[in-house]
Amino acid sequence: MKCLFRVLLSIAIVAVLYLQTQAQTTTFEVRVANHAVGTLEAHRKVSGSAKSITIKTRVQTFLARVNTDIFNEYNNNVLTLAKSSRVAGKNGEDKETTTRRNGNDYTIVLNGEKSVIDNTEIDHCVADLYFTEPKQLSRIFSEALGRFLTIRSLGGGQYELVLPEGKKNIYKYMNGVLVEVEVNHTFGKAVLVRNS
Numbered sequence: 001m002k003c004l005f006r007v008l009l010s011i012a013i014v015a016v017l018y019l020q021t022q023a024q025t026t027t028f029e030v031r032v033a034n035h036a037v038g039t040l041e042a043h044r045k046v047s048g049s050a051k052s053i054t055i056k057t058r059v060q061t062f063l064a065r066v067n068t069d070i071f072n073e074y075n076n077n078v079l080t081l082a083k084s085s086r087v088a089g090k091n092g093e094d095k096e097t098t099t100r101r102n103g104n105d106y107t108i109v110l111n112g113e114k115s116v117i118d119n120t121e122i123d124h125c126v127a128d129l130y131f132t133e134p135k136q137l138s139r140i141f142s143e144a145l146g147r148f149l150t151i152r153s154l155g156g157g158q159y160e161l162v163l164p165e166g167k168k169n170i171y172k173y174m175n176g177v178l179v180e181v182e183v184n185h186t187f188g189k190a191v192l193v194r195n196s
Contacts (some may be wrong), residue, residue, distance in 0.1 A: 028192040042130035079122040108146035
């Protein structure tokens with residue numbers, strides 16, 4: 001009986017530790033004109049009421065090399081810190097954005113310029129789209145732009161994210177899992193296809 005109790009106790013401890021810290025990594029292949037040009041790796045870690053998301057994108061074409069990194073921290077499902085950097089190696093194209101929660105406000109520093117979003121809680125960011133289908137959302141916070149963007153359902157598990165310059169990215173989900181993203185950039189359209 002003591003042996004059975006010890007086994008059950010051990011299983012319970014392992015289960016509790018597993019539930020307290022869960023990590024998930026997803027990778028996407030970046031394609032331009034149906035040619036692989038890079039990768040995107042999305043990593044989410046949940047530990048109790050804390051959550052972090054890291055997105056690393058590496059793209060290399062004959063025209064440019066672009067590295068983009070996003071790091072978000074949440075506490076009780078509210079964003080406390082977001083850092084985004086885009087390094088293209090060309091003058092004027094690099095971008096760095098930091099969003100930090102201060103009480104009920106957020107301070108945003110975009111390439112050295114400071115702004116504030118008053119009296120709000122940010123609970124959904126673009127990085128979250130890689131892990132959660134945005135059902136019932138009409139806006140989402142862009143870590144890179146330091147502002148809210150409109151998102152709307154197109155039906156059939158597809159969602160349109162409207163960018164400030166009028167371009168639109170399409171996120172496609174199958175059974176609640178992101179499988180593809182159509183990204184409209186200055187250079188044209190890129191497609192991110194889920195690998196794992």
